[in-house]
Amino acid sequence: MGSLVLTDLYASVITDDGELEILKGVSLTIESGTTHAVMGPNGSGKSTLAYVIAGHPKYRVTSGTITLDGVDVLSMSVDARARAGLFLAMQYPVEVPGVSVSNFLRTSATAVRGEAPKLRTWVKEMKEAMVALQMDPSFAERNVNEGFSGGEKKRHEILQLSLLNPKFAILDETDSGLDVDALRTVSEGVNTFRAQSDAGVLLITHYTRILQYIKPDFVHVFVDGRIVTSGGADLASALESQGYEQYSPASA
Amino acid sequence: MTTAPPIDLSPRLSSLDPDVFDVPTGREVEWRFAPLTAFSRFFQSIEGAGDVRAKHETDYVRNVPISDVHSSWLPTDRPLAVARSLVRNAVVVDVPREQVIAEPIVLQLQGAGDTSYQHVEINVGAFSSAVLVIEHDLDRDICGALVVNVGDGAKLTMLSVVDGATDAVHISGWHTTTGRDATFIGCAVTLGGGFVRISPSVTYAAPGGNAELLGLFLADGDQYLEHRIFVEHEQPHCTSRVTYKGALSGPGSHTVWVGDVLVRRGATGTDTYELNRNLLLNDGPRADSVPNLELETGEIIGAGHASATGRFDDEQLFYLQSRGIPETQARQLVVRGFFAEVLGRLNDEAWRDSMMSRISVRLGLAPEESTAEESATEESTSE
Numbered sequence: 001m002g003s004l005v006l007t008d009l010y011a012s013v014i015t016d017d018g019e020l021e022i023l024k025g026v027s028l029t030i031e032s033g034t035t036h037a038v039m040g041p042n043g044s045g046k047s048t049l050a051y052v053i054a055g056h057p058k059y060r061v062t063s064g065t066i067t068l069d070g071v072d073v074l075s076m077s078v079d080a081r082a083r084a085g086l087f088l089a090m091q092y093p094v095e096v097p098g099v100s101v102s103n104f105l106r107t108s109a110t111a112v113r114g115e116a117p118k119l120r121t122w123v124k125e126m127k128e129a130m131v132a133l134q135m136d137p138s139f140a141e142r143n144v145n146e147g148f149s150g151g152e153k154k155r156h157e158i159l160q161l162s163l164l165n166p167k168f169a170i171l172d173e174t175d176s177g178l179d180v181d182a183l184r185t186v187s188e189g190v191n192t193f194r195a196q197s198d199a200g201v202l203l204i205t206h207y208t209r210i211l212q213y214i215k216p217d218f219v220h221v222f223v224d225g226r227i228v229t230s231g232g233a234d235l236a237s238a239l240e241s242q243g244y245e246q247y248s249p250a251s252a
Numbered sequence: 253m254t255t256a257p258p259i260d261l262s263p264r265l266s267s268l269d270p271d272v273f274d275v276p277t278g279r280e281v282e283w284r285f286a287p288l289t290a291f292s293r294f295f296q297s298i299e300g301a302g303d304v305r306a307k308h309e310t311d312y313v314r315n316v317p318i319s320d321v322h323s324s325w326l327p328t329d330r331p332l333a334v335a336r337s338l339v340r341n342a343v344v345v346d347v348p349r350e351q352v353i354a355e356p357i358v359l360q361l362q363g364a365g366d367t368s369y370q371h372v373e374i375n376v377g378a379f380s381s382a383v384l385v386i387e388h389d390l391d392r393d394i395c396g397a398l399v400v401n402v403g404d405g406a407k408l409t410m411l412s413v414v415d416g417a418t419d420a421v422h423i424s425g426w427h428t429t430t431g432r433d434a435t436f437i438g439c440a441v442t443l444g445g446g447f448v449r450i451s452p453s454v455t456y457a458a459p460g461g462n463a464e465l466l467g468l469f470l471a472d473g474d475q476y477l478e479h480r481i482f483v484e485h486e487q488p489h490c491t492s493r494v495t496y497k498g499a500l501s502g503p504g505s506h507t508v509w510v511g512d513v514l515v516r517r518g519a520t521g522t523d524t525y526e527l528n529r530n531l532l533l534n535d536g537p538r539a540d541s542v543p544n545l546e547l548e549t550g551e552i553i554g555a556g557h558a559s560a561t562g563r564f565d566d567e568q569l570f571y572l573q574s575r576g577i578p579e580t581q582a583r584q585l586v587v588r589g590f591f592a593e594v595l596g597r598l599n600d601e602a603w604r605d606s607m608m609s610r611i612s613v614r615l616g617l618a619p620e621e622s623t624a625e626e627s628a629t630e631e632s633t634s635e
Binding site: 054055056057077078079081082083087088090093094095096097098099103104107108111112143160164 | 592
């Protein structure tokens with residue numbers, strides 16, 4: 001059993017006009033094997049939360065801590081965090097021209113596992129993971145995210161999730177831009193990962209529809225840079241019918 | 253959007269007589285970027301200069317007196333005319349007609365003394381096919397021509413690698429003539445040299461010719477690397493593709509890419525496209541990129557150009573690092589990917605890998621051990 005623990009986390013985004021505080025005291029503990037959904041309106045800072053955990057250089061943590069199984073995460077480089085067992089499925093995955101998916105996946109798997117996977121088993125492993133996500137084999141020869149549709153990008157993120165097998169996975173708006181079929185496939189990918197590992201999952205979303213496929217153990221409402229209320233899966237249903245207005249700072 | 257003033261790309265002055273060309277002052281459009289203090293030594297005759305020789309003669313490669321060379325090529329600027337008037341020996345590569353040569357012909361060029369003139373003449377006979385790798389060992393200053401004749405229906409793939417001392421001056425004028433339905437693929441890889449000016453030009457002797465000009469350059473320190481392309485379409489139904497990519501690092505490096513394409517009135521059915529991309533790896537370097545396209549006929553299949561210079565994308569780096577890939581390796585992947593478009597067109601994995609590892613070393617990025625690139629290949633062939 002491990003845990004990803006955020007304690008009173010404050011962070012700012014660094015812009016040309018200076019720094020703007022976005023996270024205003026986030027505390028959250030995710031135990032292995034549990035799934036937490038963080039839900040919030042646009043601009044609440046929930047994607048920033050994802051990026052700060054992954055270590056994006058655009059953000060600066062001003063106070064608070066993040067630990068993974070008790071080890072300080074904030075002092076680690078981006079790649080060291082991934083090798084320590086963190087994974088961020090991105091909302092807007094970046095194109096990397098000239099780098100094939102197969103080359104990219106094997107390079108990351110080699111980095112995360114600490115040794116190059118044996119070629120024969122690796123090819124099989126990659127193919128099986130792709131089939132599970134209903135991805136055509138030709139996908140492996142394409143350049144990373146280049147010319148991918150919205151659905152292909154998200155499948156590619158979940159493909160990485162299944163191959164890199166992290167201890168804690170953060171899924172940033174993985175449901176956005178997906179049609180019903182793609183959402184089902186991607187959700188099944190996440191559920192398979194949850195079933196086969198003892199990982200903790202942090203699901204960041206604006207809408208409740210992905211929660212019909214991926215059942216969270218805990219739901220947190222995120223408004224203006226902090227968690228304003230937490231509950232079980234039933235909290236999501238309440239949000240579905242009532243929206244976020246009751247939590248907005250103005251009505252608080 | 254800026255509108256450049258019209259430039260008349262033709263006619264170009266050409267002569268064997270150096271004095272037909274004025275000594276460049278730096279105000280000429282062809283010399284406006286170049287540091288003349290470095291290049292000016294080649295504007296006048298140099299006493300005691302040596303000649304570039306082929307290090308090894310083979311079945312196809314010979315060192316011959318310049319009097320044995322009979323091509324109709326004429327120099328198009330002063331340094332090339334000076335070099336042509338003074339060079340005493342030439343390197344000749346002859347591929348007889350109707351020969352398909354599977355193994356690459358390797359030509360290692362070597363100067364003599366502090367300064368050398370160069371005349372290389374490459375003739376590929378009709379319906380032959382060959383691959384030529386030219387290694388320019390630039391430990392001394394070199395100026396001269398590289399004249400290529402690709403016969404009717406023939407195909408030449410030429411990879412020219414310029415590497416060497418970072419204070420060496422190099423002027424190289426390529427001139428390629430393609431015959432009917434002939435194909436020329438010419439890739440300029442410029443890694444070394446302090447002040448380098450390479451000017452590949454292509455003309456078509458008959459309809460149906462295809463030219464692909466590829467380039468890959470890497471500038472660091474205070475290197476000045478200029479690639480000046482001229483493609484003259486005067487025959488119908490010919491194609492040209494120009495793809496040059498450069499990566500720049502180091503405080504004072506400067507690269508110049510000029511792509512001039514002229515489609516003459518009679519060149520109906522022309523299909524031409526040129527592209528230059530430059531990647532700035534850090535602050536300081538300067539990349540100039542100037543595409544020029546002049547059309548004298550509208551009855552063509554296509555004509556276009558694209559040019560862009562951008563900084564290293566930190567989001568790409570973050571994405572790769574967030575998958576556990578260490579920063580140095582992530583940078584290497586991005587740069588390899590950037591150049592992959594050019595090297596991929598060569599369709600030769602041995603060259604591609606060898607060029608990429610040379611580039612990686614130059615960038616201070618440790619070469620990958622047991623590259624994932626190889627595995628990708630194995631996979632695709634195991635299908």
